[in-house]
Amino acid sequence: MNIPISIPLDNDGFMRRECPNCLKQFKWHDGPANEDAEHQPSASAYYCPFCGQPAGLDQWWTTEQVEYTRGMAAPAAMQLMDDELSKAFRGLNSKHVKITKKGSFDKPAEPDPMVEPDDMIILASPCHAWEPIKVPADTQAPVHCLVCGQAFAF
Ligand SMILES: [Zn+2]
Numbered sequence: 106m107n108i109p110i111s112i113p114l115d116n117d118g119f120m121r122r123e124c125p126n127c128l129k130q131f132k133w134h135d136g137p138a139n140e141d142a143e144h145q146p147s148a149s150a151y152y153c154p155f156c157g158q159p160a161g162l163d164q165w166w167t168t169e170q171v172e173y174t175r176g177m178a179a180p181a182a183m184q185l186m187d188d189e190l191s192k193a194f195r196g197l198n199s200k201h202v203k204i205t206k207k208g209s210f211d212k213p214a215e216p217d218p219m220v221e222p223d224d225m226i227i228l229a230s231p232c233h234a235w236e237p238i239k240v241p242a243d244t245q246a247p248v249h250c251l252v253c254g255q256a257f258a259f
Pocket residue numbers: 124125126127128129153154155156157158
């Protein structure tokens with residue numbers, strides 16, 4: 106089953122992320138932020154700007170994104186089950202036996218689309234300036250480079 110779910114970016118093209126280790130939120134740029142970034146090898150892990158711990162690229166979903174994804178998947182899954190069941194019932198029918206399926210599952214409503222506010226400030230590390238991040242405006246230095254984990258002041 107393939108359900109297209111789009112997580113919104115803010116107006117600068119940044120996606121909200123949550124560290125699986127310290128649970129703090131920041132944003133990273135979705136896709137290459139500039140021409141330099143296009144020529145870099147793609148990372149297999151990123152480092153948290155706050156605690157400096159690395160995690161795989163699919164480990165950074167925020168609680169809201171996970172809930173939204175679940176909320177979008179549930180109605181689609183129900184629809185699929187309903188379709189499959191209808192097909193199964195059709196297959197049972199013969200000249201002598203008539204089986205019909207009445208009604209269908211109550212589909213849960215899809216959640217409202219997510220909105221990404223243009224909050225946080227942009228930071229670029231001195232070592233990997235082509236991979237900028239956004240952190241809350243009250244963040245204290247140092248923070249860690251997303252790409253290599255090196256702490257830097259700003
Ligand atoms: Zn962290």
